[in-house]
Amino acid sequence: MRGIDIAGERVTELGGGVSNTVLLVETAGRRLILKQALGKLRVQDDWFSDRERIFRESAAMRWAAPHLPSGEVPEILFEDRENFLFAMTAAPAEAETWKTLLLRGEFGGRTAERIGTMQAAIVRASWRDAGSARLFGDQTVFDQLRLDPYYRTTAARHPELAPHFERLIGESGARRFCLVHGDWSPKNFLVSPDGVMAIDFEVTHFGDPAFDAAFLLNHLLLKSFYRPQWSGGLARLALRYWETYRAGLPSECEWIENATLAHLGCLLLARIDGKSPAEYITAPPLRDRIRAFARRLIVASPARIAEVFEQAQRCTA
Numbered sequence: 461m462r463g464i465d466i467a468g469e470r471v472t473e474l475g476g477g478v479s480n481t482v483l484l485v486e487t488a489g490r491r492l493i494l495k496q497a498l499g500k501l502r503v504q505d506d507w508f509s510d511r512e513r514i515f516r517e518s519a520a521m522r523w524a525a526p527h528l529p530s531g532e533v534p535e536i537l538f539e540d541r542e543n544f545l546f547a548m549t550a551a552p553a554e555a556e557t558w559k560t561l562l563l564r565g566e567f568g569g570r571t572a573e574r575i576g577t578m579q580a581a582i583v584r585a586s587w588r589d590a591g592s593a594r595l596f597g598d599q600t601v602f603d604q605l606r607l608d609p610y611y612r613t614t615a616a617r618h619p620e621l622a623p624h625f626e627r628l629i630g631e632s633g634a635r636r637f638c639l640v641h642g643d644w645s646p647k648n649f650l651v652s653p654d655g656v657m658a659i660d661f662e663v664t665h666f667g668d669p670a671f672d673a674a675f676l677l678n679h680l681l682l683k684s685f686y687r688p689q690w691s692g693g694l695a696r697l698a699l700r701y702w703e704t705y706r707a708g709l710p711s712e713c714e715w716i717e718n719a720t721l722a723h724l725g726c727l728l729l730a731r732i733d734g735k736s737p738a739e740y741i742t743a744p745p746l747r748d749r750i751r752a753f754a755r756r757l758i759v760a761s762p763a764r765i766a767e768v769f770e771q772a773q774r775c776t777a
Contacts, residue, residue, distance in 0.1 A: 580708025
């Protein structure tokens with residue numbers, strides 16, 4: 461990060477991931493975030509997305525705010541349509557991303573439970589809701605930022621697995637039930653003594669709730685390979701999140717675990733061989749180990765989330 465002072469204000473560029481420019485603006489009495497969408501993402505491969513997605517994000521946060529406790533999503537302050545940006549309230553100064561805490565070996569179960577509870581609340585509030593479907597039914601950005609770079613790109617690099625990816629895209633696409641965040645990742649939760657704030661709603665759409673669950677579990681699974689000495693703690697954390705989330709879903713979601721498992725194997729392989737590889741998984745032997753594990757999950761997935769993490773613990777021992 462870098463900061464500059466402008467007429468009594470301090471402006472600091474934050475990590476906007478690969479798809480945005482994000483600035484923290486601090487004055488004597490206020491902190492706010494400016495976020496602007498990029499048209500070409502900052503990755504090695506060519507990867508483009510419609511900049512209008514920034515206003516899908518602000519609309520999603522406005523939608524979510526009444527359904528979650530105060531402070532769990534930022535408040536939108538203003539939008540600049542011409543420049544594809546908006547301003548929102550900032551998290552407390554002491555907040556850290558959940559990813560940062562996890563990579564320090566801090567496995568707070570309450571944070572995992574809060575994230576599962578928050579996610580289930582979004583699902584319940586939007587479940588089969590016609591108004592939400594009208595607002596967020598267009599899946600163009602989800603296709604541009606998830607299906608194409610994660611699933612289609614990975615399938616092209618593993619042609620023998622392409623039928624599995626194609627089937628998953630079709631089955632998931634038919635599950636249009638509720639609001640889906642699309643980037644339910646540890647980097648997008650800001651944790652402070654006040655609680656947890658969810659950010660980065662730019663991939664929000666009306667679709668398959670199993671995708672978000674698998675997206676989060678995949679990050680915990682990757683970290684269990686990256687830090688095998690923590691695999692037991694990460695497994696317990698994953699199950700605490702999963703059980704909290706599952707318990708809060710509508711009763712008709714009996715299919716959710718199988719659907720989540722189908723996404724999980726494909727997402728794991730995508731973070732090795734897709735357009736957005738996990739930046740901390742760099743050693744070739746580790747990449748090969750994860751790649752082999754992911755292929756097994758895709759071809760013959762176990763019946764339970766718990767079994768995936770048990771197998772990962774044995775694989776990393």
